[in-house]
Amino acid sequence: MAFEDFEKTAAAAISELKKRKPHEVILIHHDDADGLCSAAITKKALELEGFVVKTLCLEKVYPEVVADLHESASQTIFYCDIGSAHADLISRINSGKNLTIMLDHHHEPPEVADPLVFDLNLERFGFDGDAEFSGATCSYLFAKILNNVNTDLSYLALVASCEIPGDLAGLNKIVLDEAIRNRVVRVKGRAIKILKLGASVDSLFTKLQILGAVGYYEGGPELGVQVCIEGMTDDVKAKIRYLEEKRKKVNRQLIGRLYRERLREKEHLQWFDVGDMYRGMGTKVIGQFCSFLSYQARLVKPDKYILGFMNVLRKVPGWEGELDGHLVKASVRVPKGLHELIDKAERRSAVDLAAKASQGFGSADGHKYAANVVMQADMKEALLSNADALALL
Numbered sequence: 001m002a003f004e005d006f007e008k009t010a011a012a013a014i015s016e017l018k019k020r021k022p023h024e025v026i027l028i029h030h031d032d033a034d035g036l037c038s039a040a041i042t043k044k045a046l047e048l049e050g051f052v053v054k055t056l057c058l059e060k061v062y063p064e065v066v067a068d069l070h071e072s073a074s075q076t077i078f079y080c081d082i083g084s085a086h087a088d089l090i091s092r093i094n095s096g097k098n099l100t101i102m103l104d105h106h107h108e109p110p111e112v113a114d115p116l117v118f119d120l121n122l123e124r125f126g127f128d129g130d131a132e133f134s135g136a137t138c139s140y141l142f143a144k145i146l147n148n149v150n151t152d153l154s155y156l157a158l159v160a161s162c163e164i165p166g167d168l169a170g171l172n173k174i175v176l177d178e179a180i181r182n183r184v185v186r187v188k189g190r191a192i193k194i195l196k197l198g199a200s201v202d203s204l205f206t207k208l209q210i211l212g213a214v215g216y217y218e219g220g221p222e223l224g225v226q227v228c229i230e231g232m233t234d235d236v237k238a239k240i241r242y243l244e245e246k247r248k249k250v251n252r253q254l255i256g257r258l259y260r261e262r263l264r265e266k267e268h269l270q271w272f273d274v275g276d277m278y279r280g281m282g283t284k285v286i287g288q289f290c291s292f293l294s295y296q297a298r299l300v301k302p303d304k305y306i307l308g309f310m311n312v313l314r315k316v317p318g319w320e321g322e323l324d325g326h327l328v329k330a331s332v333r334v335p336k337g338l339h340e341l342i343d344k345a346e347r348r349s350a351v352d353l354a355a356k357a358s359q360g361f362g363s364a365d366g367h368k369y370a371a372n373v374v375m376q377a378d379m380k381e382a383l384l385s386n387a388d389a390l391a392l393l
Helices: 003-020 033-048 063-069 084-094 135-146 148-163 171-181 201-214 220-230 234-261 284-293 336-343 350-357 377-390
Strands: 024-029 052-057 076-080 099-103 117-119 185-188 191-194 269-273 305-311 327-333 362-366 370-376
Touching: 003 099, 003 117, 003 135, 024 033, 033 052, 033 076, 033 135, 033 148, 033 201, 033 220, 052 220, 063 084, 076 135, 084 099, 084 117, 084 362, 099 135, 135 148, 135 171, 148 171, 148 185, 148 191, 148 201, 171 185, 191 201, 201 220, 201 234, 201 284, 220 234, 234 284, 269 377, 284 305, 284 327, 284 370, 305 377, 327 350, 327 377, 350 362, 350 370, 350 377, 370 377
Parallel strands: 024 052, 024 076, 076 099, 099 117, 269 305
Antiparallel strands: 185 191, 305 327, 327 370, 362 370
C-alpha cells in the first residue's frame, strides 16, 4: 500500500460525493485540537464546493448516536479525527444507506463491509498514525485532492500534529515543507508561526485543547473551529482564560488528593477515580490529566499503566437524545518506563489493552501510548481485572 492508493480511494469517495450533490453534509468530529482542526479543514473545503455543512462534536462513537444519525437514507456524513476505530460498527449501522467518509488516524482500524463507507485513515495505506500523521493531516490531504486551492489550510495539519511526540516526521514533515514553500508558515528555530493568524502552531494547539475539552458543554468546540480559520478574538481569549482556571482548580484539588491517598494498584496497573470532579467539562480532560500524571515521578510507578476514571454526562451537545445508562470513561496512559517494553512487544499498547480488556462491554480506541474506553459504570472492576491479566504479551 502507498500514498497513491490513498489518492485513488479518496478520488473515488470524492466522485461519489460529487455525483450525489447533497445540499447538506453532516460533519462529526472529535473535541481535541486535532478534531477541531480536522473539522475546520473539512468544513472549509466542503463549503468552498458549495455544500452546507452541519457539525456535531462527539467525544466518542456512541452507538445510539451513530444509529440515530444514520437512520435516514441518502445523507452524506463525514467523520473527522473520529470513527475509524469503530468503522465496522458504523458500516453495520449504515448498511448502504448513506455516503460516509472517514478522515482519521486512530490505530488499527477494523475492516469495513459497506461499499458506501470510505475509511481514508492513512493507517490503511501503510502509514503510522502514532508518528507520521494526525487526523487533521488526513483531512488536509483529502481537502487537497478535492481542490488544490486548499493548500492554504496546511497550517491546521501542523497545529493538530503537536499531539504527536517528537519532531514532525513522515507525512507531517512533507506538509511542513509544503507550508513553508507556500508561505503559509515561517519557521524560526523550533517555533512555527502561522502567517495568516500571527500565532504559533504550539500556542494555537494549547488553546484549542482547552476550548474543545474543558469547554465541551459551553460551545467550546464551535468556537474552536471558528478560531482555526479566523483566529483569536478578545472574547475567545477571555473564554479560554476562564476555562483554563476552571480546569486548574480541579487539577489542584485532584493532585492534592492523590498525594494524600496515592493511586490504587494491581500488579501491572495504577488507577484513580475522579467521579464527578470534572462535571461540566468534556471527558477529554481526564486523559489530559493522566498524560500530565504520567510525568509525575513522585506519584506514579514508571512500569505500570495509568488508568483514570470519570463519570460521563448523558447529554451530548447538539444531539437531541440522551446516552443510555450510567457511563464512565477510563483513560489509559503509558509512563515512560513502559514505552520501550511496548515497542519491543513485551507489553500491550494502550489501545490494545483497552480494547481487549473491555471486549464485550466497552467502546475503546486510541494509540500506542494513549487510549480510552467508555462503558457502563458497573464494569469498572471487570476492566481492571481484565487489563491486569492481559498486560503481558
